[in-house]
Amino acid sequence: MPITPKTGSLFHAETQGPAGKWADAATGEHGDLLDIIRETCGLREFREVAEEARRFLRLPRTEPELAPKLVRSIVSIGSRQAARRLFAISSPIKGTVAEAYLQRRGIGRIHHGGSLRFHPRCYYRPDEHLPTETWPAMIACVTDLEGRITGVHRTWLDPDGFDRIRLGKAPIDTPRRAMGDLLGNAVRFGVVDDVLAAGEGLETMLSLRYVLPTMPMAAALSANHLSAMILPSCLRRLYIARDADAAGDAVQAILTQRAADAGIEAIALSPRLGDFNEDLHIFGLEALRAELRLQLAPEDVVRFLHFSTLAAE
Incomplete structure (x- = not known):
């Protein structure tokens, strides 16, 4: 069926094949209604294509996405707050297992500018079915360009020393974990x-x-x-x-x-x-x-x- 787009050009599509699909015998191009709308209307974002398809098919507008977005926002805020609390209750790394861990990895002088701290009993949960453990941990704050803490990175450490296999990290499955907003930050x-x-x-x-x-x-x-x-x-x-x-x-x-x-x-x-x-x-x-x-x-x-x-x- 021919479709007249906003640009005034024509898309000639064959009717054979699965319902909702099209194929151009002259060029070999194929696709569906969304492809036609994207090409003929010159749209780039999928959101714009979907909106035009909804208008073309006269479908009612619904907003089921709002609830998941709201949940993600709440979780993100809670995660940032938890990260800030953990960094606040941690202490300087000087004289701790965290300092010894970095020095044993060859970093004789640790120029971290206050971005690293230490917690002697940081919670670690292997998974939702196992009880929570505590291990000493090096805590690094993740910040945005304005210096606001958006998350933390935890490196759980072995209090008994350094070995070549774990390189001083705790003998657990995932000795490194981050929480909070990391994307774009550091x-x-x-x-x-x-x-x-x-x-x-x-x-x-x-x-x-x-x-x-x-x-x-x-x-x-x-x-x-x-x-x-x-x-x-x-x-x-x-x-x-x-x-x-x-x-x-x-x-x-x-x-x-x-x-x-x-x-x-x-x-x-x-x-x-x-x-x-x-x-x-x-x-x-x-x-x-x-x-x-x-x-x-x-x-x-x-x-x-x-x-x-x-x-x-």
């Missing part, structure tokens, strides 16, 4: 100005901060969240501390394009091993410093790396 180390280094893991970014203690950094906590992290409007150069895997490659491509669209220079920082904490732990501080010297912009070598070398001396 754990931030230092106040961003015109330069920022961003990566996935806490240990990765704290390893870089050990070498570059004055460079602002952000840990997005996962590859997906790193690719979606909101970039500050004042940013001029973004260092992408990528992990050496397929997800790291994808994140680098996405963030590089997003930075370019915003007029921000993007530079990838690539580790020799899996990530920069591995490099630090295996090769040591001086090797990581030499590694970064070759990858930073020359002006940032003087601004951040040279300063850190003088401070260490």
Whole structure:
């Protein structure tokens, strides 16, 4: 049946085949009513296509989506509040299992700027059918660009020490969990100005901060969240501390394009091993410093790396 769209062109569709489907014998194109509406009306968003289809078919308007959205909003607010309470009742990491955990992973000086805290008995629930446990935990606050806490990341730790299998994390199924609003936000180390280094893991970014203690950094906590992290409007150069895997490659491509669209220079920082904490732990501080010297912009070598070398001396 021919359909006359708003643009005035015609879509000639054959009537053979399943009901509601169409096929163009001349071009081989096929689809359904929604495809016709999208193409002929020049619409891009599915919401707009569905609205036009509802009008075309004279269907009544319903709003069943409101209840789920309201529930998600309430859950999100409660999760943010719980995250803020947990961070507030936690204590500084100095002299705790959390400090020992990071130092055993090669991070001799922990330049976290107040973003990390420690809780000696943080609740951990394996699943809904098992009782709640308590373990010591490193608590990292997740913030938005204005510095508001939107969530926390918990790393449950082994109070009995460090082993090569768990690397100091508690002997539980999921020793890392986050709660609150993570999308677009991050754990931030230092106040961003015109330069920022961003990566996935806490240990990765704290390893870089050990070498570059004055460079602002952000840990997005996962590859997906790193690719979606909101970039500050004042940013001029973004260092992408990528992990050496397929997800790291994808994140680098996405963030590089997003930075370019915003007029921000993007530079990838690539580790020799899996990530920069591995490099630090295996090769040591001086090797990581030499590694970064070759990858930073020359002006940032003087601004951040040279300063850190003088401070260490």
